[in-house]
Structures are given as C-alpha cells and as structure tokens.
Amino acid sequence: MKLFNFKTKYDADNSGHFGIYGGRYAPEMLIPALEQLEREYVAIKKDPAFEKEFFYYLKTYVGRPSPLYFAQNLTKKLGGAKIYMKNEGLNHTGAHKINHCLGQALLAKRMKKKRLIAETGAGQHGVAAATVAARFGFDCTVYMGEEDIKRQRPNVFWMQRLGAKVIPVMEGSRTLKDAVNAALKDWITNVKDSHYLLGSTLGPHPFPSLNRDFQQIVGYEVRNQLQELEGKLPDMLIACVSGGSNALGLFYRFLEDESVRMIGVEAGGEGVSKKGRHASRFAGGTLGVVQGYKTIFLQDKEGNIAQTHSISAGLDYPGIGPQFAYLKDVGRVEFSSATDKEALRAFNLTVKCEGILPALESSHAIAEVIKQAPKLSKDTIIVVNISGRADKDIFIVAEALGDKEWDKFIKEKSK
C-alpha cells in the first residue's frame, strides 16, 4: 500500500489524542456512530482494495495528480527562494476538499449509509460533498451559515443543482462554527442512516486523523513530483490553516523530515490585535472543549466562542485542528497570519504574475511566501499549497477592488 499504511511519531494515540488535544467529547448518542466510523477507518487502512478504489476515483474523477507548478515569474519578482505551487484548485470542484469527500463517501458506502450531512463555510466542502452524494447516490443535506450564504452564493446554487438541500443556519455569527453545530444536531437525530461528512481535520476522533489520511495524497504527490523536478526535498512548505485539512494534506508526509520547515498561515483579518476581527487561534486563543474535541479556540473567559472575521469564508473558524495545536506545541510547525489586505495583495500579484486565480484562503498562504521568499537563498525551495481556485470569490474580490463595471452589471441583472 502506498498511502494508508503511512504513520508518523506525531499521530494520535488510541483515544484520538495528539498530546493533550483532540479526543472524543461527543454526546452519548453519537458514540456508537463514532465507534463504527473508527472501526471502518481502521479496517480501510489495512485494505488494499479500498486504497485501489480511492486511487481510481482520484485519477479518473478528481483529476489527480494535481500539478506542481514552478512559479517562475513570482520567483523572479521576489528574488529569493524557488517557488512551487501545488495547484489543488485544478481538482474537480475547484479545491482540495474533494479529496476527503471522496474518501468519506466510499467509507459511507461501506457502512451502508443512505444520506450525507455536511457543514460548509466557503461552500467548497459543501459543493464537494454534494458532488460525491450525486455520484454515489446519497441524499445530501448541507448546513451553511446565513452570512456565508450571502458571501458564497454561487456555491449554494451549485449545491442545489447537484441535488443537495442547503439549510441556512441563523444562530450565532451565522458562519462555519454554527453550521458545524447544526450538522452535529442533525447527525444525533438521524444517526442510523446518515453519515456526517465533516469537512476538515477537526471534530471528535476519528475525524481529524481520517480526513488527514485522505488529504495526505497532496504531500505524497508533491514528494514524488519534486523528486522528479529537482531531485530533492523541499526546504519549506506553506499552507493556509482553518481546521487544517489542506495544510496537513501537504505537510503530513514530510513531518519526520526534520530539514523541511513548515508554516501554517491563519486568517489575520483586520489585524490580530483587533479582538473579534480575525481568526488567528494562536493570537489569543485558549484551550477548550467544543464541538466534540479539545483544542485552542478563540473564546471568552466563560468559554463562549468568540466572533471571528476573515475576508475568506473558509478561514474564519474559531478552533484549530487538534494535530496542529500539538505540532505547534512540540515546535514542529510554525504559525503566522496574513491580514485581509495582505491576502488581497497576494491574490493580485499571483493573478498578474502567474495567470493563476488562487482562492482567497490560499492567497493567505501566498502572502507568507511573499514574506519568506526574499529572505531565502536562490537554491532553496518553497512549496505553497494553492488549496482552491477563486471562482467562488468573484463577488468578494469585485467588491474589495471596487470594480464599478461589475457593480453595474449586478445591478442591471437584479432588475
């Protein structure tokens, strides 16, 4: 087996804990479903037939391997390290989310579930979940905060066309964390025939490990592709981090290669000194147990989850995946943040320089590349994960750039 038998010293223990983080703090009614999921997860890790099926659909349906592209113009412009972009935006449905959606759909099929429940922020996970539901014949319900629906309307439209029921969540800040709560509630009620297709490396055990293992295909490919292109390992890996699925996907296969530096980039919003106006968990977050697992959350003294903000709907989740909280503690992964403005600047530069439209989430990672590359020598290699493409961000980018023609077009259309 090439993928699922891979392990590292940074993995969870048998109870799903990464150091003090992670675990399973779920309502009693969900425990049988989580135990069933864990049993199946353990079984597929030893099953070459499952891995073969996963690879088959990754190749023929998702379009993998995704390209590892040498960003020659950006490299020249920044004048330091050689920059490679792993372009997950070219996957079917436009982001890395399809990797774990495909894996979980195949798993749900084995568990004979009839229905998929999903939560979504940017809508990329929702679209990918609705896509695999259509392909493999599941009913599908997607929970999405009302605020995110406003920000990511095109993805709502496509989820509905794919046959999913999209339910607006009106509680709390009406964003991703509220959608996760609503999805968990649905799962408790319909646990027998439904699988909760959770969309990142977070939540109760085994979700953080399960989604990481489906996403490790990203780093697995990068390792082989870079070997072919450069004959060596990368010096630095950079990815944006919300729950952590795209970043762990890139980093996981390199965790035990001590020479490889890794930087996770959180959403700095309007600046990490502005409480409630960013989503950087390592700037003011504290230990808590929320949504079935233990990690660093942005919360007040009473444990109420704090308001967050980011220009990108996919990065404003208040908790960080438990494996990343652990990897930060043990010093294996470094963290930084990029503000909305820095992400927009990185977006514009990448579009103009490379002809690539990175999702606003991924633009946060590129903002870090812009800070790091000039400090590094020309023989060093940075690989940045372009976790998705920007089609979904058309309204936000047009507004942020103050595009008058677009504004006129929208007004005319709405008449």
Ligand SMILES: Cc1ncc(COP(=O)(O)O)c(C=O)c1O
């Ligand atoms: C394109 C894209 N990148 C990154 C993320 C952040 O999620 P994660 O940290 O799980 O990769 C999202 C979430 O919606 C996304 O849509």
